[in-house]
Amino acid sequence: MSDKMGSKKFQPYIPASKSLPELTVTAIVLGIILSILFGAANAYLGLKVGLTVSASIPAAVISMGILRGIFRRDSILENNIVQTMTTAGEALGAGAVFTIPALFMLGVDINQIMLVFIVLTGGFLGVFMMVPLRRMLIVNEHETLPYPEGTACAEVLKTGEKGGGAQAKLVVFGFGVGALVKVLTDGFKVFRSDVQTGIYNFQNAFIGTQIYPALLGVGFIIGPKIAGQMVAGGLMASLVLIPSIAFFGGGSSDVIFPATEALKNLDASMIWDNYIRYIGAGAVAAGGLITLAKTMPAIIQTLRSTMVGLNKNKGQKMLEIERTDKDIPMKWVLIGITVLIVIIAFDPFTNVGIIGALAIAIFGFLFVTVASRIVGIVGSSSSPVSGMTIATLLIVAIAYKSFGYSGTEGIVLTLTVAAIVCTALAVAGDISQDLKTGYLVGGTPWKQQVAMMIGVIASGLVMGYILTLLDNAYGMGSEALPAPKAALMKILAEGILNGNLPWTLIFIGVSIAVVIEFLGMNSLVFAVGLYLPLNISATVMFGGFVRLIVNQVIKLKKDKEKAERIERGTLFASGLIAGESLLGVIIAFVISINPNIIPTEYLLSNQWLPFLVFLIVCTLLYFSTVPKKKKA
Numbered sequence: 001m002s003d004k005m006g007s008k009k010f011q012p013y014i015p016a017s018k019s020l021p022e023l024t025v026t027a028i029v030l031g032i033i034l035s036i037l038f039g040a041a042n043a044y045l046g047l048k049v050g051l052t053v054s055a056s057i058p059a060a061v062i063s064m065g066i067l068r069g070i071f072r073r074d075s076i077l078e079n080n081i082v083q084t085m086t087t088a089g090e091a092l093g094a095g096a097v098f099t100i101p102a103l104f105m106l107g108v109d110i111n112q113i114m115l116v117f118i119v120l121t122g123g124f125l126g127v128f129m130m131v132p133l134r135r136m137l138i139v140n141e142h143e144t145l146p147y148p149e150g151t152a153c154a155e156v157l158k159t160g161e162k163g164g165g166a167q168a169k170l171v172v173f174g175f176g177v178g179a180l181v182k183v184l185t186d187g188f189k190v191f192r193s194d195v196q197t198g199i200y201n202f203q204n205a206f207i208g209t210q211i212y213p214a215l216l217g218v219g220f221i222i223g224p225k226i227a228g229q230m231v232a233g234g235l236m237a238s239l240v241l242i243p244s245i246a247f248f249g250g251g252s253s254d255v256i257f258p259a260t261e262a263l264k265n266l267d268a269s270m271i272w273d274n275y276i277r278y279i280g281a282g283a284v285a286a287g288g289l290i291t292l293a294k295t296m297p298a299i300i301q302t303l304r305s306t307m308v309g310l311n312k313n314k315g316q317k318m319l320e321i322e323r324t325d326k327d328i329p330m331k332w333v334l335i336g337i338t339v340l341i342v343i344i345a346f347d348p349f350t351n352v353g354i355i356g357a358l359a360i361a362i363f364g365f366l367f368v369t370v371a372s373r374i375v376g377i378v379g380s381s382s383s384p385v386s387g388m389t390i391a392t393l394l395i396v397a398i399a400y401k402s403f404g405y406s407g408t409e410g411i412v413l414t415l416t417v418a419a420i421v422c423t424a425l426a427v428a429g430d431i432s433q434d435l436k437t438g439y440l441v442g443g444t445p446w447k448q449q450v451a452m453m454i455g456v457i458a459s460g461l462v463m464g465y466i467l468t469l470l471d472n473a474y475g476m477g478s479e480a481l482p483a484p485k486a487a488l489m490k491i492l493a494e495g496i497l498n499g500n501l502p503w504t505l506i507f508i509g510v511s512i513a514v515v516i517e518f519l520g521m522n523s524l525v526f527a528v529g530l531y532l533p534l535n536i537s538a539t540v541m542f543g544g545f546v547r548l549i550v551n552q553v554i555k556l557k558k559d560k561e562k563a564e565r566i567e568r569g570t571l572f573a574s575g576l577i578a579g580e581s582l583l584g585v586i587i588a589f590v591i592s593i594n595p596n597i598i599p600t601e602y603l604l605s606n607q608w609l610p611f612l613v614f615l616i617v618c619t620l621l622y623f624s625t626v627p628k629k630k631k632a
Contacts, residue, residue, distance in 0.1 A: 010142055012324055012439065012443075013158055013442050014076065015442060016323045016442070021073070022075065022081055022444055023447040028085070028454060031451060032085065032454065034062065034063070035459045036458055038058075039089030039092055041090075041585075043094075045581050046098065047486075048481060050485050050531070051218060053574070054087065054090070055083075055087050055089075055574070056149055056152075056433060057152060057574065060080075060083040061167045065168025076441055077443050079157055081443075085458070087433070088451075088458075091426045091427045091429070091431075092123050092426070092459045095422045099422045099423075099489050100115065100415075100486065101481075103416075103419075105486070105487065106415075108412055117347065119464070120461075121344055122419065122420040122422070125364050126425065126426065127449060127452050129364060129368040130372055134327055134435050137373055138436055139325065139439065145373065147375065147376045150433035153433070170568055173624070174572040175575040175579035178217070178576040178581075179583045182213070182580040182587070183583055183587075188603075189603060190604060191604045192602050194208060194211065195611045196607075199239075205242065205268075206238055207534065209611075211611065211613060211614035211617070214576055214580040214581055215536060215539035216614075216618065216621060217574065217576035219545075220543040222543075222544065223544055223547050225544075226522065227543060227544025228541060230529035232529060233527060233530035233532075233537065234532060236512070237530050242268050245263070245271050250264055258502045259274035259275070272533070278502050279508050281488045281531065282508065282510045284530075284531055285390055286509065286514065287386075287513045287516075287528075290387075290514075290523050290524070324444065327446050344357045345357035351413070356417045359392070359395070359421075363395075363421050364421055364424050367425050368424055376436070385426055388422075390492065392417070393489055394496065397493055400413055400414055405497070407497065410497040411498075414496075434452065472592050473588035482536070487531075509527070512527075513526070542614075543573070549622060550566070565626070572625075573621065576617070576621070
């Protein structure tokens, strides 16, 4: 569909001829606050489970509740600006936690200026590189690229014109529940945060779950199919691989690399640390690359369409462009990209040099183009950001090694380049969804693009501090914060530049991912479950199970209730995620001030009490989906 056809035939909710308050001071201030909060929440969630969720819908609902309920403002375009800025923080958090924690795990000296530089340059590149693609992807292909999160958010904003107070209460209620459970478990240590047990006559096998509401919310949002595949990976590790290694090596006094102790002396957690994490790393890497390979036809088509689309739009005059079709001028976009690449090449903070800057320019534009189109088809949650980042890391690591870099220096340079590219991809995919929302409701593109950059600045200035807080309080790569994606990046970079990977274990993981893919499952999701401790993926599964029950009940109801029930549950689940995640950051801040303020022992050691609390939260999640009129 041509640009002309797309703009002539489609009429947004607010027509181009009508102007409403949009990029206002109130919207900017509220957007900055929410971008920092949701950025921190998504960073915590990404470190915890290796997945992040879109913040656009809860941000839109909270924005409507505040702007309409408190300030009595009724501009849908103002709400759109707030959710755009909020999702900037969420995207920045996602891009950062998939790579930057690997630098903490290396134990190198990291200063805040370096961290801020990485996330800001990546975030700005993501916005700038997406701008030339907007008209082609959002306008010209309006009928073929649905952008699921962006379209859903537009519907929420339009529905909110009739009043969004009830929806906002769901988010706030979920926030309170998530925060309360987090305070009772990790704050005051009233009861345990996990339940775990062995299996009779099953050597080194165990099952268990955590009771964290955020993971429950994630499971509800991603649904039973994805949650089930994730827990299948966890069961493979806990009930198959670990018991197998313990059984066959239980009587051996041999020390098998990479372990430093005899097999017979290793318990389940030590077997995981010495062997399973490398198998999981191989599976995650293979799953990411398989996901990327499956999208290659779309990648090729995207690059071809991009060049055609840019040539079509080259001759368009500004006088012909309506309010709803105005981007940041291309001159400033090109200047911004050029200046950023030059700064990256010669900056004293990261020292990636010309090699790193060229890699960021090439892979940045290539994969930003891919990410912007792919999220239009499958949504942000299914975008192969991990695969594209892994591909970037592998090529950049080989390039640095060929130029004589090795050891910690080469690893840090490789991870830094991958971090900037990963952040750019996450932000570009996110702003694509936001621009789709703006296109549907009648927003002004250049104002959304400016709002996105303000959100990047607000969240980027504090992201490094948040990551440092979390590392000091919980430890990157620990059981409390496994940071699976970042741990994978560290393992791959070290293996290529130092040549010390246990390749047999890596290839076992690769083989598992290939087998899972042939079975018709999502190999990347399964691999993440394989890498994570079972009690994390099991918690996610419980959320998916609640969603499954809701889906079964919906089948007995009228079709019009389906969207409402899922939306209500998603809002409550988003509140659970935000409440627990933000309290996790606050607890980390308290620990940084006075580590002794948090008790070291649980007041109640019984495992049934936390499980009962967990079931209560599951029940609340289910009943949050029931429309208010039905409760009576």
